[in-house]
Amino acid sequence: MASTRKQEISEETRRRLVKAAAELAAEGGSTAMSVQAVAERSGISRGSVAWHFGSKDGLLRAVVEDAFRWGMEKLRAELASSSATGIEALIEANFVLMSYPEARIFSTILIEAVIPGSTIRETYAEQYVAMRTLYADYLRSIDTPVTNPELVAVTLLAGTLGINLQHRLDPDNVDRRSAVTELESIYARAMAPTTTSGHENP
Helix, strand or coil: CHHHHHHHHHHHHHHHHHHHHHHHHHHHCHHHCCHHHHHHHHCCCCHHHHHHHCCHHHHHHHHHHHHHHHHHHHHHHHHHHCCCCHHHHHHHHHHHHCCCHHHHHHHHCHHHHHCCCCCCHHHHHHHHHHHHHHHHHHHHHCCCCCCCHHHHHHHHHHHHHHHHHHHHHCCCCCCHHHHHHHHHHHHHHHHCCECCCCCECC
């Protein structure tokens, strides 16, 4: 019983550290989540960071993994309850996901992830593999004329990611809702059945 309680306390400490670090990273990137700042935000000693994660880099990797885990859970929940169908449902699920304040972390630390030698590059890439797999699995589960779900998953993520990044950079001039609606329209036209002459059916 004592061992179980100790484990529960350890897991709660770890959760609070990751939550605090994620909040700081979402607000100001990884540079904002210094060990001292994480300790102050979480109310836990600085030494606990090293104990649970080894270093700030280890904590940052845990933050990335936790953020993507949360994001994919949200996507699955949205897809399960969505009134939209086909590829539109997938794009809409991403739109809802990126509307959460917590989702800012995906854009604030992305730049660091693409830098060669970055401590989170490999972790970020692994999480995108998981995200593309989620997309591809969904595409295979619906009635849509997609011959290469993996490749379409890449293009869908590229489109939604591009819209979200531009909106973060210039929210006054990039209407995310309008851009997402247009993206859905593009895919709807591309997936529309055609006659043998190459014209869309009426």
